[in-house]
Structure formats: structure tokens, C-alpha cells
Amino acid sequence: MSLLELKNLHVSVDGTEILKGIDLTVNAGEVHAIMGPNGSGKSTLASVLAGREEYEVTAGEIHYADQDLLEMDAETRAREGLFLAFQYPVEIPGVSNTYFLRAALNAIRTHRGEEEIDAMDFLALVREKVKLVKLDESLLKRPVNEGFSGGEKKRNEIFHLAVLEPKLAILDETDSGLDIDALKIVADGVNSLRDPERSFVLITHYQRLLNYIVPDIVHVLIDGRIVKSGGRELALQLEDQGYEWLEVEPAQAAGA
Amino acid sequence: MTQASTDVGTFASALDAVAGLPAPELIRNLRARGRESFSTLGLPSRRQEEWRFTGLKGIEGENFEPPEAVAPRIDVTQWRVSDAHLLVFVDGIFAPDVSEIGDLPDGVVVSNLVLGATSGSEAVAQYLGSLAPLEEHPFAALNSALIADGAFIHVPAGMELDRPIQLVFVSGSEERATLSAPRVLIVAEAGSRATVIEQHFGDGASLSCPVSEIVIGEGAALDHVIAQEENLSAHHLAVRQIKLAADSSYSAQAISLGGALARTDIGVVLEGERAEASLDGLYLGDGNQQANTHLTVRHASPNCNSHQLYKGILAGRAKAVFNGRIIVDQDAQKTDAKQSNRNLLLSDNAVVNSNPQLEIFADDVRCTHGSTVGQLDEEAVFYLRSRGIGHDESIQLLTLAFAGEILERVTVVELRERLKKVVAARLAAIADSEGNE
Numbered sequence: 001m002s003l004l005e006l007k008n009l010h011v012s013v014d015g016t017e018i019l020k021g022i023d024l025t026v027n028a029g030e031v032h033a034i035m036g037p038n039g040s041g042k043s044t045l046a047s048v049l050a051g052r053e054e055y056e057v058t059a060g061e062i063h064y065a066d067q068d069l070l071e072m073d074a075e076t077r078a079r080e081g082l083f084l085a086f087q088y089p090v091e092i093p094g095v096s097n098t099y100f101l102r103a104a105l106n107a108i109r110t111h112r113g114e115e116e117i118d119a120m121d122f123l124a125l126v127r128e129k130v131k132l133v134k135l136d137e138s139l140l141k142r143p144v145n146e147g148f149s150g151g152e153k154k155r156n157e158i159f160h161l162a163v164l165e166p167k168l169a170i171l172d173e174t175d176s177g178l179d180i181d182a183l184k185i186v187a188d189g190v191n192s193l194r195d196p197e198r199s200f201v202l203i204t205h206y207q208r209l210l211n212y213i214v215p216d217i218v219h220v221l222i223d224g225r226i227v228k229s230g231g232r233e234l235a236l237q238l239e240d241q242g243y244e245w246l247e248v249e250p251a252q253a254a255g256a
Numbered sequence: 257m258t259q260a261s262t263d264v265g266t267f268a269s270a271l272d273a274v275a276g277l278p279a280p281e282l283i284r285n286l287r288a289r290g291r292e293s294f295s296t297l298g299l300p301s302r303r304q305e306e307w308r309f310t311g312l313k314g315i316e317g318e319n320f321e322p323p324e325a326v327a328p329r330i331d332v333t334q335w336r337v338s339d340a341h342l343l344v345f346v347d348g349i350f351a352p353d354v355s356e357i358g359d360l361p362d363g364v365v366v367s368n369l370v371l372g373a374t375s376g377s378e379a380v381a382q383y384l385g386s387l388a389p390l391e392e393h394p395f396a397a398l399n400s401a402l403i404a405d406g407a408f409i410h411v412p413a414g415m416e417l418d419r420p421i422q423l424v425f426v427s428g429s430e431e432r433a434t435l436s437a438p439r440v441l442i443v444a445e446a447g448s449r450a451t452v453i454e455q456h457f458g459d460g461a462s463l464s465c466p467v468s469e470i471v472i473g474e475g476a477a478l479d480h481v482i483a484q485e486e487n488l489s490a491h492h493l494a495v496r497q498i499k500l501a502a503d504s505s506y507s508a509q510a511i512s513l514g515g516a517l518a519r520t521d522i523g524v525v526l527e528g529e530r531a532e533a534s535l536d537g538l539y540l541g542d543g544n545q546q547a548n549t550h551l552t553v554r555h556a557s558p559n560c561n562s563h564q565l566y567k568g569i570l571a572g573r574a575k576a577v578f579n580g581r582i583i584v585d586q587d588a589q590k591t592d593a594k595q596s597n598r599n600l601l602l603s604d605n606a607v608v609n610s611n612p613q614l615e616i617f618a619d620d621v622r623c624t625h626g627s628t629v630g631q632l633d634e635e636a637v638f639y640l641r642s643r644g645i646g647h648d649e650s651i652q653l654l655t656l657a658f659a660g661e662i663l664e665r666v667t668v669v670e671l672r673e674r675l676k677k678v679v680a681a682r683l684a685a686i687a688d689s690e691g692n693e
Contacts, residue, residue, distance in 0.1 A: 049643050076642035090639040094657025103653065104643035111644070143657075160643065 290400025405437025428462025502528025541574030
């Protein structure tokens with residue numbers, strides 16, 4: 001059954017249309033990859049799903065877990081199990097990583113009508129999850145992302161994902177700026193979190209990530225439209241041939 | 257001069273009442289000096305540069321009543337820092353019944369000024385009224401004119417106090433607008449160490465004009481935490497003057513939360529070589545609150561360091577002023593001075609006037625200063641929200657983190673934790689009122 005469904009989604013920023021009619025269905029447990037050249041609208045799609053307010057939806061619908069996603073603010077989306085791993089994770093001086101994560105987890109639990117997690121249980125949970133991404137425990141006490149290396153920031157995002165256990169995780173260019181070792185750690189972390197009840201949308205420019213996290217379906221986004229969808233082999237074809245062969249026939253592809 | 261005498265008129269009954277209170281000669285002399293100076297200076301007007309941004313409307317014309325010895329109207333035990341040597345003052349008058357000075361090492365004096373003066377303390381004779389600019393500053397003059405008593409701390413050479421000294425000043429009441437003149441004299445002799453907590457609480461539309469004079473001897477170190485938590489309709493105009501001898505250090509964290517008008521004028525003089533002063537402050541304003549800090553640090557000797565970090569959080573229609581001045585004398589080579597003022601505006605109607613100034617007469621110095629005024633980082637707010645933390649909670653969390661940089665510097669743990677709670681509660685209240693606008 002579908003967890004996320006986009007119908008004819010049109011999105012503008014400052015009056016410029018970025019997404020020009022996206023249709024996408026993500027079922028529970030599936031891993032989708034959305035690939036595309038720079039400026040194709042990939043990060044806009046991630047931002048709209050996460051609830052960034054500066055993006056204006058001019059037409060279309062988004063259904064998430066049988067609800068109208070566009071009616072929810074960013075925090076409600078998160079509490080309903082949607083997670084965005086940021087392309088550029090934000091530094092939050094003065095707020096420790098664990099304090100922040102516990103506040104987030106408790107907001108989600110309260111929303112579900114569950115009790116807040118106590119300090120000991122939370123510590124045990126954090127210790128278990130931090131191993132998934134081989135993050136140094138000293139980074140837990142530090143202010144969120146402050147002074148973290150690029151790789152540590154990306155791993156910290158996956159660590160948050162592991163603790164918050166979302167239904168739908170959107171990874172916005174999580175592979176960018178990672179060396180091969182860090183990429184493998186991130187991929188291993190994500191793979192260990194794959195679950196029949198959890199879906200992933202991987203947004204990436206390069207197919208490299210998909211060698212380690214094998215998607216069920218690959219979509220190609222060009223100029224605000226999904227011009228082609230296929231299996232994993234589509235990503236490999238893109239690696240060989242680039243995006244140009246698709247860019248010349250957008251009208252046909254969109255109409256197909 | 258007509259203007260000046262009219263101003264004294266507002267305070268005439270209080271001044272007369274205090275003048276009649278019995279006191280040691282030293283204090284009576286100080287009153288006379290204060291009164292003479294205040295009758296010349298009068299209340300400042302906005303035409304004076306130093307007072308351009310300070311609104312004194314709430315004071316002018318108010319009929320303030322003189323302080324009288326009464327039991328504290330507020331339960332002071334709630335603020336008690338365990339282990340501290342506690343002195344409590346009500347409207348500037350010593351309240352021995354609720355004070356708990358406790359055992360002190362030999363030679364250390366923690367008492368009231370009247371006792372210090374009557375017991376013939378040389379430190380009181382030498383320093384009381386010697387630092388505060390009572391010929392230039394109207395409220396330093398008014399305080400001196402109104403002085404009833406005060407706190408006197410004398411740490412002899414080489415003495416190290418393990419326990420903090422806590423001074424609690426309670427002023428005003430809901431029924432009457434009182435005028436009080438809290439006074440502090442701290443003399444830390446060579447090589448001594450001490451921590452002093454100074455707290456101000458109040459009720460009603462009172463006017464409190466505290467003056468602190470602090471003398472730090474060679475190689476001595478003094479930590480000073482000032483927490484101003486006056487009632488939101490109170491007026492608080494404080495003057496703090498510090499003098500440092502060679503190799504000494506002064507470290508202060510000033511937390512200003514209350515008062516319709518809260519202004520502090522701080523003067524630091526680094527007189528001896530290699531002296532160090534670090535002054536940190538946090539001011540918080542909401543509604544129509546005014547929070548003003550006027551800070552002058554003078555480097556009078558070579559190789560001294562001074563650092564200031566003042567942070568402000570302003571909401572509603574609050575107004576803040578930060579006037580920071582660093583003066584480096586011609587002889588003060590190898591000066592290292594840093595001043596930073598950072599302000600966070602939580603509403604469109606809050607205003608900050610930040611004015612850091614450097615006056616450098618030496619040529620081999622390192623001086624930096626800067627100020628910022630801005631809003632919360634929207635990207636940070638979105639990051640928190642996208643993890644499930646609500647909009648208002650995100651703002652509170654980020655604002656508290658902004659304040660935390662200063663609060664974390666408060667060395668007395670018990671006080672630090674209490675102040676964090678007080679600030680968090682204030683920020684929660686601000687978030688509610690901003691949300692309702």
C-alpha cells in the first residue's frame with residue numbers, strides 16, 4: 001500500500017516554477033532513488049516534502065499515510081514519521097546533540113500518545129544506535145554539528161534517523177562530500193535500518209551511493225519532471241551515458 | 257540650577273528622612289557629599305550624551321518614600337545559596353534577622369557598613385566613597401545622599417574564601433514606591449581570593465540605585481556574580497566601580513532580567529600591570545522594559561587584559577543600550593582588549609542601540625570590538641522543527657542556548673542552575689506573549 005503519493009505536484013520559489021508536475025508513488029518498505037543533474041529540482045522536492053515554508057505548491061497533491069501532507073507543518077510531519085536527512089546539516093551552538101535528540105524523540109512520542117523516554121532508557125538507545133554509524137561517543141555531548149567534520153555531520157544525520165525510527169526517510173544528497181569509507185559507513189547504517197515498514201527516498205546526483213544502498217526503483221528528474229523511471233540498471237546506464245540522452249527528449253519522456 | 261533643585265524636590269522628603277537617620281560620622285559625611293553633588297547634578301536629561309537613550313519618565317514626578325527598617329516582605333530563603341555567607345538588606349537597610357553570616361576565617365569581615373565604620377575599619381575610611389563617581393554620576397550621588405547602610409567585605413592579604421558571600425537586596429513593596437540605596441564595598445587585599453554574589457529583588461514601582469565599590473589588591477582574584485531580578489515595574493540604576501592592582505583579576509557575570517528600567521554603569525580601571533578583567537553579561541527585555549549597560553574599561557598600565565561579552569535578548573517593545581568604551585592610556589603598551597556585544601531580537605518592535613568605542617593612546621596594543629544585532633537563524637529553527645520539535649519550543653531552545661553561553665560562565669553551580677531555570681521560564685513566557693500578538 002502506498003505510504004507517499006505525489007500527484008501532479010507543481011512547486012514555485014519566488015515565482016519561478018521548479019517542479020512542473022511530479023507523479024510519484026512510494027510504497028511501504030520500498031527504496032526509491034531520485035537522480036538528476038544539478039538544478040533539476042531534486043532538493044526542492046526534498047524540501048517540499050519536509051515542509052519548508054518558502055516553497056509554494058501551486059498545483060497538485062501529496063498524500064502521506066492517508067493524510068494530506070500539505071496540511072501539516074514541518075514538526076507535525078516529523079512526528080508522523082517523516083524524516084529529512086539534510087544536505088547541509090545545521091550547526092546549533094549551545095544545544096547538545098543528545099539533548100536535542102531526546103527533545104525530538106519525546107516530541108514524537110508525545111504526539112503518538114506515548115510516555116516520554118526516561119534518561120536511562122534513552123542513554124541505552126543512543127549507545128546502541130551510535131554504533132550503527134560508528135560515530136564517536138564524544139560527539140553526543142557536543143553541540144549539534146558544531147565543529148563536526150563534513151563526514152561526521154552526515155553520519156550524525158543517519159544517527160538521528162536511527163534513533164527517531166521514521167516511516168519515511170528522505171536522504172538529500174547524503175553522499176555528497178563523503179569519501180569512500182564514510183560512504184560505506186553511511187550506507188551500512190541505512191541498510192541496517194531497511195524494514196518492510198520503512199521507506200526511503202534517496203536523492204543523489206551520482207549513482208555511486210546506489211552501489212551500496214540498492215534501490216528498488218530509480219527515477220530521473222530533469223527540469224522539474226520525472227522523465228524516466230526504472231530499476232537499478234537505470235542508474236548504471238546513467239553512470240555510463242550521463243543525463244544528456246534523456247534531456248533531449250523530455251517531452252516524449254514526460255508524455256510516455 | 258532651577259532644574260536641579262526641582263529634581264531634588266522629587267526626592268526631598270526621602271533625602272531629609274535619611275539625613276535624620278543616626279549613622280557613624282563617615283556615613284554622615286558621605287551623605288552630605290552625595291546630597292551636595294545631587295543637588296548640583298539633578299536628574300539627568302536626554303540632552304546629556306550619556307543619558308540620551310535612557311528614559312527616566314517613570315521616575316520623574318514619582319513620590320518615592322524613604323527606606324525604613326522593616327522585615328523583608330519576600331521570603332529570602334528561596335534564593336539562599338547553601339554554604340554562602342548571607343547578608344540581606346531591605347531597602348538598603350541591613351536585616352540581621354534573616355542574614356546568616358556563619359563562620360568566617362580569622363580577619364575576614366563580612367558585615368554591614370555601619371558596623372564596619374563604627375568599629376573603626378581603616379578599609380572603610382580609606383575606600384568608602386573613593387571609587388564611585390559621585391561628583392559626576394547623578395545616581396551615584398543620589399545613592400550616597402541616601403545611604404543608610406550597606407555591605408562591607410574585607411578579605412585580608414593572602415586569605416582564600418572557599419564559600420561564596422551572598423548579598424541579597426530586596427527593595428520596594430506593592431503598597432508603596434520606595435527609594436533605596438543599596439551599597440557595597442569590597443576590599444580584597446593582596447593575594448586574596450573570594451566569590452561574591454550580589455542579587456537584587458523587588459516589588460512594586462520602586463527605585464533602587466545601588467553602588468558597588470570594589471578594590472582588588474596585588475595578585476588578588478575576585479569573582480562577582482550580579483543577578484538583577486527586580487520586579488517588572490521597578491527602576492534600577494546601578495553604578496559599579498572596580499580598581500585592579502598589579503597581577504590581580506576580576507571576573508564578573510551580570511545577569512539583568514527585571515526592571516521597567518534597568519541600567520548599570522560599570523567602570524573598571526586596570527591600574528597595575530598584568531591585571532585582568534573579564535566582564536560578561538546577559539540582559540533580557542520584554543514588554544516595555546529598558547535594559548542599559550554603560551561600560552568603561554580603562555587600561556592604565558601595560559600588559560593588562562580585558563574581555564567583555566555582553567549578550568542581549570529583546571522581545572516585545574523592549575529597548576536595550578550597550579555603550580562599551582575601552583580606553584587605553586599612552587603607557588598601557590601590550591594591552592589585550594576584546595569587547596563583543598551580541599543581540600538577539602525576538603520581535604520587530606524591539607530596539608537595540610549598540611555602541612562599542614575604542615580610545616587608544618598606546619601604539620603596541622591588540623584591541624578588538626564588535627557588535628551584532630540579529631534574529632534567530634531560520635535554518636536552525638527549521639532543522640529543529642524538521643526533527644519534530646515544535647515551532648515555539650525550537651525558538652525557546654535556540655534562545656536559551658544563546659543565553660547559555662553567558663549563564664554557563666556563572667561559577668557558583670547552584671546559582672547557575674537556578675538562573676537557567678529563571679531564564680527558561682522568562683523565555684517561555686515571552687514565547688507565549690509573542691505567539692499571542
